[in-house]
Amino acid sequence: MEADDLDVCRQIAFRVAGHDHDATAEVLAVIEDLLQDEDEYDVAVTFLWNLQNLAxxxxxxxxxxxxxxxxLGPRSAICWDSLAGFWSAVAEWRARTGVPLEPVAPLLGIENEELRTLLWTMNRTVSAGAKLGLADAVRYEKAVGSSLPGYSHIALAMRTTGQG
Structure with a gap:
C-alpha cells in the first residue's frame, strides 16, 4: 500500500467517525464490498484500524x-474483532514489560487538525487514560512474532459462524 492510500484511509476515517457525518453507513458498506477482494484487504483493514483507534x-x-x-457488515465485523484482539494482545504484552504507558490527554488536546488527524488515528486510548500507538504495535510484532491475521481469516471466520 502506498503512502497516499494510507493518508486517504486516515482522512476518510477521521471524517466518517464523527457523529455529524451522515454517510457513515454508506462508507462502511463500501469497506464491506472491498473486503470481498483480497487485493483490497490492506486498504479496508487500514481504514478500519484508523476508525477503531478514533472510536x-x-x-x-x-x-x-x-x-x-x-x-458493520459480517466481513468488516470480523476484521474489527481481529483488530481489537490484536490491540488487546499488544496491551497485555506491554503491561508485562513493566514500562508504564504514556497518557493520552496531550494527544486529545491537539488543536491543529492535520496533526490531530494523524495522531488520533495512529494511537488508541486504553484503560486509565493511557495510550497505545503504532510504535507499541511494531515492538509487539517484533518481540512476539505475531501480527494481524491476513485475508484468509475472513473466510474461515465466516464459515465457522455459518455465514459463508
Whole structure:
C-alpha cells in the first residue's frame, strides 16, 4: 500500500467517525464490498484500524466502537474483532514489560487538525487514560512474532459462524 492510500484511509476515517457525518453507513458498506477482494484487504483493514483507534478515545464528537460496530457488515465485523484482539494482545504484552504507558490527554488536546488527524488515528486510548500507538504495535510484532491475521481469516471466520 502506498503512502497516499494510507493518508486517504486516515482522512476518510477521521471524517466518517464523527457523529455529524451522515454517510457513515454508506462508507462502511463500501469497506464491506472491498473486503470481498483480497487485493483490497490492506486498504479496508487500514481504514478500519484508523476508525477503531478514533472510536477508543471516548470523544463526544466521535462515534463509539459500539455505534460503529452496529453499522458493520459480517466481513468488516470480523476484521474489527481481529483488530481489537490484536490491540488487546499488544496491551497485555506491554503491561508485562513493566514500562508504564504514556497518557493520552496531550494527544486529545491537539488543536491543529492535520496533526490531530494523524495522531488520533495512529494511537488508541486504553484503560486509565493511557495510550497505545503504532510504535507499541511494531515492538509487539517484533518481540512476539505475531501480527494481524491476513485475508484468509475472513473466510474461515465466516464459515465457522455459518455465514459463508
Amino acid at each position: 477508543t478515545h471516548g470523544l463526544d464528537t466521535v462515534r463509539s466502537s459500539g455505534e460503529i460496530y452496529l453499522l
